Amino acid sequence: MKQVNLTVNGKAVSALVEPRTHLADFLREQRLLTGTNIGCEQGVCGACTLMVDGVPTRSCIVYAVACEGAEVRSIEDFDHDPVMTQLRAAFSAEHALQCGYCTPGMLATARDIVTRLPDADEERIRQELSGNLCRCTGYVGLVRAISRVLDERRNLAVA
Amino acid sequence: MKAAAFDYHGPATVAEAVALLRESDGMGKAVAGSQSLGPMMNLRLAQPTQLVDLRFLGELRECRDEGAAVLFGAGVTHAAIEDGKVPDPSLGLMPHVAGRIAYRAVRNRGTLGGSLAHADPAADWVNVMALLDAELILAGPDGERSVRAGEFMLGAFTTVLAEDEIIKAVRVRRLGPAARWSYYKFNRKTGEFAEAIAAFVDDPESGVRRAIVGAVDGAPYVIEDASALIDGWSDPAAASALQAAGLVPGSYEYQVHRVALRRAAERLSRPNGAQQ
Amino acid sequence: MTTASDRSSRKGIGASLTRKEDDRFLRGQGNYVGNIRLAGMRDLAFVRSPVAHGRILEIEKPAGREGDVYTIDDLAGVRPILAASGLPGFKRSEQPVLAREKVRHVGEMIAMCIADTRAEAEDLAGETYVDFDELPAVVDMLAGREPGAALLHEHWGDNVFLETHIDADLEDIKARAAIHVHRRLRTARQSMAPMEGRGVVAYWDKRLAQLVVYTSAQMPHINRTGLAECLGLDEGSVRVISPDVGGGFGYKGILLPEEVCVAWLAMHLGHPVRWIEDRREQLVANTNCRExxxxxxxxxxxxxxxxxxxxxxxxxxxxxxxxxxxxxxxxxxxxxxxxxxxxxxxxxxxxxxxxxxxxxxxxxxxxxxxxxxxxxxxxxxxxxxxxxxxxxxxxxxxxxxxxxxxxxxxxxxxxxxxxxxxxxxxxxxxxxxxxxxxxxxxxxxxxxxxxxxxxxxxxxxxxxxxVYHGWGIPMVPGREPAGLRLTPDGILEVRAGVHSHGQSMETTLAQIANEVLGIDPQRVRVVLGDTGTTPYSTGTWGSRSIVMAGSAVGRGCKELRERLLHVGAWLLGEPLDAVRWEEGGVAGTSGRFELAELTRIWYLQPQRLPVDVHVGGLEVHTTYQAQxxxxxxxxxxxxxxxxxxxxxxxxxxxxxxxxxxxxxxxxxxxxxxxxxxxxxxxxxxxxxxxxxxxxxxxxxxxxxxxxxxxxxxxxxxxxxxxxxxxxxxxxxxxxxxxxxxxxxxxxxxxxxxxxxxxxxxxxxxxxxxxxxxxxxxxxxxxxxxxxxxxxxxxxx
Known part of the structure; x- marks a missing residue:
């Protein structure tokens, strides 16, 4: 067991963890934050993507002990986040989710696209989204939802 | 699919990291972003008993513009290179490549040094660094030594790194202002490992005219003088390079590498960055 | 008949209503099997075959931990999985839930290991050694029919589950056809790869003397039937709950040997047991399709x-x-x-x-x-x-x-x-x-x-x-049921035996209720996936749910509407044929009663009604079969x-x-x-x-x-x-x-x-x-x- 100190969803956390426990398991099993879904544990599917120090990160291939001092934000922490509020509305309006399993990871990536690449066009959105697999939607609603939020934010900036 | 048990260390200095590796007696493994090692450990294909995490070593994240070259700390992330947060000695080649490694979430965590040490033939940096004839600075118990990138990788997933050595930094010489480069990666889908890589650099200032054939069974094959492929296309020169890279004429692999090499050569006449 | 334009403002059939289920998923509140936490729950990992075909010579459990590792010899009384086709000539395979004597594919389960965490259970699996006498493998279906091919099930004499014929004499057509074309085509074996794999959590409920199995499944009632058969339990002592399911596509339409193992172990050990399929298990060990x-x-x-x-x-x-x-x-x-x-x-x-x-x-x-x-x-x-x-x-x-x-x-x-x-x-x-x-x-x-x-x-x-009887499968669907109940405050509870793993049934079934009853879809609660609360159904597969369950819900709503009309007519003091159902309530010439008024009076103020206004009550069970x-x-x-x-x-x-x-x-x-x-x-x-x-x-x-x-x-x-x-x-x-x-x-x-x-x-x-x-x-x-x-x- 190893002591790790980090911030989880705004709260300072000190915990004893087995070094081999990856961040997703730490959140799910020890912190009971089950919103982060595990899809492959191979770093490929993107389902477990969450924010570490403000950037999207695969939580299945990062060990919790390696997050000493890090600020971790999982889907549960974004209820009142303005960008995520926009994204949630757009995801629903564009039918960007079906079974919901990839959704938390998709939202993490979508939020990164919207905030980092305000001028992204459809092609760029698809490239940036390519590390998050979805088996239900065919990505049509996802791409539309992200485009919609980008448009909304561009219009807001112009006004 | 959970990793086998290991002890974890987060050393604060390079010397400490090296000492920990030395003490682990071959059962230790250095890790930085864990974007390549993490999956292999989850699959239990790698089962180090000691994991030495280099991510808390500030000196590994430093980059220094030395004028004629840029010295990259091995811990610089792909995303930092992609976003231009570190100096670029390569007229855009390194940011171009960095932005096409796997996916953004992986690039946020994965490091230049980690990718080189992992030495997957289908990964990008082993190929780019060989192309740019970069110098790898390795730190071990007896201090530092440097190795040319083209001599660093011995085969798939094997390098000259001793068990108690880490990559500390990578020095990349600055390309001249008139230099041209091209990079052609063939893969089945965005972000996946390459099935073929070919790249060229042509720098009139230094006279470097190098090419590589990558994503082969072992280390990338370096064509030190690629003039025959740059000044118009030479089938015999290409064929001999491809065979020297271990590719068998008539195979699928030979075909896709041949096409990648030719297309990379063609793209050399376009402006840098107008690649794909 | 409504037109497309007036549908757009509606919430019933034809409306592109946003989904009722979205909000929980968008906030990370979906409840998949892997999210279930029970006190005392321990994790299971399986020892799986590294060879495609072989005889098991010996299984060596890890020294000192023998009690945490189980093989088929420990599972006394557990029956193999049989799925006999009804088609004549079908040869039966018996699939023991853990391999007995022989393994027939890479990834087949040989032993199960229980520990406090999955990682430790995997450690135990890694320390369990199995010795095989490896046999030649049948890897290609065409080669498997060649004489001399290795045999998977020796007593069959060949490797063919079933051969079928539709015969016709084509000679005259061959003679007169101006065009004859011929192709040999092959499709690859695929993995269905839903984002969520399979997963099972089971425990024994001492109060109800009932096995409770949470499982990521498309057809929980069928899993229950199969589990009861394999475990030798009566179906009443098994409850299967399939919570939110992270994609199905057919992959979760099966009784898994893992389900039987987890359930048996939970009963045997007396504490909750969990197994969550990982991606490697899904890819190399579990079911495929399409070849x-x-x-x-x-x-x-x-x-x-x-x-x-x-x-x-x-x-x-x-x-x-x-x-x-x-x-x-x-x-x-x-x-x-x-x-x-x-x-x-x-x-x-x-x-x-x-x-x-x-x-x-x-x-x-x-x-x-x-x-x-x-x-x-x-x-x-x-x-x-x-x-x-x-x-x-x-x-x-x-x-x-x-x-x-x-x-x-x-x-x-x-x-x-x-x-x-x-x-x-x-x-x-x-x-x-x-x-x-x-x-x-x-x-x-x-x-x-x-x-x-x-x-x-x-x-x-x-x-x-x-149709399904004709295809010989051991599970033939019949009339599709739905249970509907109005609550005193006018909420409609819909219980259906189908399930939803992305198909949006919580929304679309509510839309059908809206179409018939005018009730706001937000006031419809759709309950799915729990054999303890939903009517028996073969579940969700074969593009059947919106037709079968949707129609059953529609019929149930029509029946409720009829009963409410009786109640409303009495309260309005008008004959039944003078009142009609309109915009979510009963309207007569002298006034109207809203749905929630009718339900409140029915349940809480029955003194206002004659005892025989309608004997059926505000709860119905309907079944549906197409004409x-x-x-x-x-x-x-x-x-x-x-x-x-x-x-x-x-x-x-x-x-x-x-x-x-x-x-x-x-x-x-x-x-x-x-x-x-x-x-x-x-x-x-x-x-x-x-x-x-x-x-x-x-x-x-x-x-x-x-x-x-x-x-x-x-x-x-x-x-x-x-x-x-x-x-x-x-x-x-x-x-x-x-x-x-x-x-x-x-x-x-x-x-x-x-x-x-x-x-x-x-x-x-x-x-x-x-x-x-x-x-x-x-x-x-x-x-x-x-x-x-x-x-x-x-x-x-």
């Missing part, structure tokens, strides 16, 4: 009109017959639906379901239709080429015509309604075929080849008792344009249009989502996905880096046009479309790639049409060799 081989001939007259189709088809069924769909549903479907939507005079088909040393198969979205559509559409393209016609023209000449509906085809499929040729004409228009042909003639600056492809098919959905159980046939035409790189073999999709007829659409947004998603999966089938095996039967893809699923850059924008021919035999005219996208897309893409390669004289005859497959086809083609810049380097 077919076709040897198909078509005979046509010189105008391209089909005279006969003759086919020999093989299905690689894997090592065991899985419960409940059996090893032979796939082949039975091949035989009965191969003719597709086309007319022909004669049809002959033989099928073999072959046992191989690979995991069992399950029906993946589309089941056999995806392969069948690929086979028949490839042969239609071949007929078109021989006749010198555009491929769509050959379709138009052979499709069943609208004036012929309803139409009984050559295999007695009863096509209920629709205008199939119009779907083709519209799809060809949507893709602007003349412009595509012009572009093809012009050529591309980058040397890529343009190809146009199309596929037309009909999808038998929600077919019932007689004919032969199925509601949706249909579609997919049209696609691709660019193929002839040097690298890589295909890019440039344009994609679908014309779809799903009858009356309950929620068009949801329908589009199903079609998009299915099409993306078909793109995976056509271009990327392949579960390959070595000659020793070792799976070659154990990660998602090796098993390539299409991502956002591999799936294009897709345009969908709807036609709307109501189903004549269903409650609201709706048809099932859940599988549709995955059926036509693979065939359309194969057609397009081969259209692109045609100038080089090459044709790919297997899926996926990967760069390697395309380059192999080009290398085989002499024309291609001649056209290449460096003929001496032709790829072989």
């Amino acid at each position: 077919h081989h076709y040897d198909i001939h078509a005979y046509a007259d010189r105008d391209g009109r089909l005279l006969a189709v003759d086919c020999e088809a093989h299905v690689d069924s894997g090592a065991y017959s899985s419960y409940p769909f059996s090893a032979c549903l796939e082949a039975a479907q091949v035989a009965s639906i191969l003719p597709g939507p086309y007319k022909m005079e004669r049809y002959r088909c033989r099928t073999w379901s072959v046992a191989t040393n690979k995991p069992p198969i399950l029906p993946y979205r589309g089941v056999a239709r995806t392969g069948v559509c690929y086979a028949i559409e490839t042969i239609m393209d071949a007929v078109a080429a021989e006749a010198g016609l555009e491929p769509y023209e050959v379709r138009l000449r052979n499709l069943v015509l609208p004036q012929e509906m309803p139409y009984d085809n050559i295999t007695h499929k009863h096509f209920d309604s629709g205008d199939y040729p119009e779907a083709v004409r519209r799809a060809v228009r949507a893709i602007d075929l003349p412009a595509v042909r012009e572009r093809q003639r012009r050529g591309e600056a980058d040397g890529r080849l343009i190809g146009f492809g199309l596929a037309v098919f009909c999808e038998q959905s929600a077919h019932g008792t007689s 004919r159980d032969s199925g509601a046939f949706s249909y579609a035409c997919h049209a696609v344009v691709v660019a193929v790189d002839p040097e690298l073999g890589k295909t890019e999709i440039l344009d994609y249009a679908i014309v779809e007829d799903g009858g009356v659409l309950i929620n068009p947004m949801v329908v589009d989502g199903q079609v998009y998603g299915g099409t993306a999966q078909g793109i995976g089938t056509a271009l990327y996905e392949e579960m390959a095996y070595s000659e020793e039967g070792q799976p070659l893809a154990s990660t998602l880096a090796d098993y390539i699923l299409p991502g956002a850059t591999e799936v294009p924008s897709i345009r969908i046009e709807h036609m709307e021919s109501p189903a004549p035999y269903t409650e609201f005219g709706q048809k099932g479309i859940g599988e549709s996208g995955a059926i036509g897309s693979a065939a359309a893409l194969a057609s397009a790639v081969n259209d692109a390669l045609k100038p080089l004289g090459a044709e790919v005859s297997r899926m996926p049409l990967s760069p390697r497959a395309v380059l192999e086809a080009l290398a085989r083609s002499e024309a291609a060799t001649a056209a290449r810049a460096q003929p001496e380097e032709a790829f072989v």
